[in-house]
Amino acid sequence: MPDWKAVLTRWLAERRVDQVDHGSVIEELSQHLDDRYRSLLARGIASTDAEASVLEELEGDGGNEALARELRRAGRTWPADAPILGVDTRSRWLGGFWQDLRYAARALWRSPGFTSIAVVTLALGVAANTAIFSIVHAVMLQPLPYPEPERLVRIWESNIARGWPAWSTSEPNFLDFRARTTMFEAIAASTGQTFTMAGSQGAEIVRGNRVTAEFLPVLGVLPAIGRNFTAEEDRPGGNVRVAILTHGFWERRFGSDQSVVTQTIALDGANYLIIGVLPPSFQWGSADLLVPLAPNPEGDRDDHRLTAIGRLRDGASIGQAHSELAAIAAALGEHYPESNKEWSVRLASFYDWLIPEPARRSLRLLFAAVGVLLLIACANVASLMLARGTARRKELSIRLALGAARWRIVRQLLTESLLLAFVAALAGLAVGAATTRLLVAYGPATLPRLSEARLDATVVLFGLAIAIATVLVFGLLPALQVSRQHPVDPLREGTRGGSGAVARQRLRSGLIVVEVALSVTLLIGAGLLFRSFWRLQQVEPGFNVATVMTARIRLPSAAYGVRTREAFIERLLSEIRTLPGVVSAATSSAAPLTAGNTSTEVRVPGVESRDGTRPSASWRLVSPGYFATMDIPLRGRDFSPRDVAESRSTVIISEAMARAYWPGRDPIGLTITPSSFGSRERTIIGVAGDVRSLGLDAEPPRTLYFSTAQLTLSATQLVWRSSGDPASHVAAVRDIIRRVDPGAPLYELRSMNDLRDDSFNPRRFNMYLVGVFAGTALLVAAIGLFGVMAYLVSQRTGEIGVRMALGADRSAILWLVLRRGLALSAAGAGIGIGLALGLTRLMQSLLYSVTARDPATFVAVPVLLVAVALAACYLPARRALKVDPVTALRAE
């Protein structure tokens, strides 16, 4: 009997059908041939004839190759059969994945226009979002660097009647709070103090913090080396000459010497025993070291200068703690009405204190801006995917018609989308990382913990997630619509597209309107910030900014009495004034923009009793010549030099003060009694121009100026004005100080210009970033508009050809295209203005001297946008003009 299997194997091989894959086919067919052969033999046919007759079976009808063709078809498998050796199903699925991936890469590579625009658009969105998120994450979301930070509370005293909602605490008041509270595990106080430390390169300023013994336990910090202060070291008259170094200072000044404990450090000429070193994680302002505060129960209750903090008892709430401390404050008010009347307390969590509302508001604004940018990118990706889906409908339909499973096509689209998202995320994260570094380097000091912002795992995950979510939600869903269609429709539609194409084009137009609207909103926001910044730059600060230098100088208190200090300052100033190029020099307790507020009560005859509260004003101690040096206009006269008696009986007031209490009158020659510096009656000898000393965006405070001839402060601010660059005199001024007294350090050298820049910095940060994001949004929207218009032109090539053939002139064709782009962008601009009217009100607090409905911005932005939109439409319009009527019509 013939070997039918061998016959079939040979037969299949001749037709290049892979026989191994079809083992069971051979088995089935050979049985059939065998049966046939046997039945022929049974009918008495000779074996050779029977064999020939059976072989004819394989010829088919008319020699067709139906069997071979059927067997060769891809995907013919025998699932229920014995598994085919050498291939396991799992690797086959993975193999399918790699095949999908390769196919996806090829598909994206084949349409570089689509791919690059989608990747760039999405990457920009991811970059902006990851950069801002990395900052939000570091500043707002990271837990504070203390154990159980939610139990830490900042405690202020407050006096609403005098307009001081959050004021520092006095030493006796702090001690009473500490003794009576039950809601806190412990409360502690600290206050900054600078020391002069003698060193090999002259005197050096060391920043210290005087803290109570509970300070480190409240924060939950243990010294890395040595020990904390004892109660004995933290009481007046105790052994207070001890110090704990911060880790950075220990490294810098002691070379990380482990045996530093038991050594001493000379601060302001006194020896302090080093008892400990803090861990590197400890952060508290810019302190170099801690020394005991030793609060004095006999101290002045009205002298508020302590920063009080506390750690809540387990289970106690901040509200309970507030009620308790407020009750204690009220009791103190009854007991010490002279100093404590009307004083209460205010509490805030560490989070609310350390990450203040303006910083959070700024980050919320930026996050909103990048969110809008991402939405625009989403709309663009959706629009691109729609266009691409349309272009691929035929390809997908053919594949469906050829029997591809629907899930297989969905999987293919999914792979393509994910590949796109992944590439965009990588590019976006790279740009985002660079942006984060830039923001950290140039961000404002008002953003706490900004330096900790970086692209960590959380941020990378965030970036990947938004890229993938964008592509899946805004890209893949429209694409899936395509796979749901009937396979035959697109094949029938021809090149121009039927009703489905019209609907899709309408959707794309809608997306463009959304993009334009969001861009307009963002641009208006940026415009308002820009206008605020511009207004701020126009503000008259009230003093010379261009050529004034400021520096702080500290005199070791042990070595100087008031008289010698004054003589020292006098000699210093006269020597500085002789420097070539220096116009004038003076001192002040605080130059504008350099320090916080100061306040004193003032008795103004006829004013104080009106509503029961006394007038108060900010104060400065200034040397003669200060107003001239700072270019502050002065009516009346300046203090005269070296006249102590006069300095005790005179005062100069600011114009704001004069306006407030002597409206329409000249106060020169009248008297007032400020409570600071001896509560003496003083004659007003001059009225100085208003100075925006607290910040250029803050109103000039009512200010009293006292003469330095009575000064008791050991640190003072030196200011000098030059005819040119004031910083060029720094070395010469240092020389003079070294000559006059090498023990007096000069520090915090800043030009007034730098200080002004610093005060602009938070606003500039917001403005630049929102501006950059708005610009990016505009670019992305323009790209989107360009894409839609180009597609439109390609769809209407035939129509344009007909119009040209019928004699339409070029301007009519140009208008045909531009009109459409203009309509879309005008609709978007209109919606955007509406959105902006609603949203910019939320940013009123970030604006300066500009309303949230600033007409100039609301007009300029849409005009700019329509101009950009026209530019984006111009290229496609040019292409429309180049349409050759003959070619266009032949394509029909």
Next chain:
Amino acid sequence: MTDRILDRELKKGSAELLILALVEPRPRHGYEISQLIEQRSNGDVRFKVASLYPLLYRLERRGWIVGTWVEKTGQRRRRFYRLTRTGRKVLAEQRRGWHRFVAAINRITEVRHA
């Protein structure tokens, strides 16, 4: 001559219907199907291996029939084809179409005798 025409025409339009109808009552293997076609048409219609199996495989690929290897003691295992639910629907549809076709042909060709 008529035999050849019948054979060709049947295969062209109705081969699917034949096979579906044959596996309707119970599952059958390929050889059995070819034998039944030959017997019931009195030898007028015959499918060779090269045309029968592509047809079976195609119907199976469409999910109208499904083939499974069945082993019976003392016999070689054989591949039996059984009608699926989809196949049953298709068969019903094709039957209706066929009856309408035959009726139409009859009406047209027999109009002379009316």
